[in-house]
Amino acid sequence: MLEIAESQGDMATVAALTGHAGMTAAEAGDLDGAARYWRRAIAAGSTDEKVADRFSVWLANRHEYPEAAHVLRQALIANPDSGNISERMRRRLTRCERMQAALRRPFPDVAAAHREFETLACSECGQTFQRSRIRGRKPLRCPSCAAGHLAIQ
């Protein structure tokens, strides 16, 4: 039946059948199989809230935030004012969009670390050393040469 609907380009039937097949697979504990069906349902234009709800949880757990957000938007646009389930989906969509935005920023911690530290070359032993960029004059010697100088004096 699914093949017939697909061959006829009957996307509404494809969406309904694959959405339902996904639910059946999920009930049986086969979540990966369920996700394969649900992905086909969404591609066929499914706006089924139950499919969007379950599938977006599965996607978000795998950090597939752009796809999760797409699934949620597709269902929310079609079901703008249905109760609890869409409220939950709206909150999840917000979370997915926030995670998606965070992931787009490339390595924020590395960038911050580069701003906070600078690499200097020791005038005595020539080795490079790092110090935090914040305040004061740049030291000419690395910490171990500087310590040696203090000991000599």
Ligand SMILES: [Zn+2]
């Ligand atoms: Zn040195």
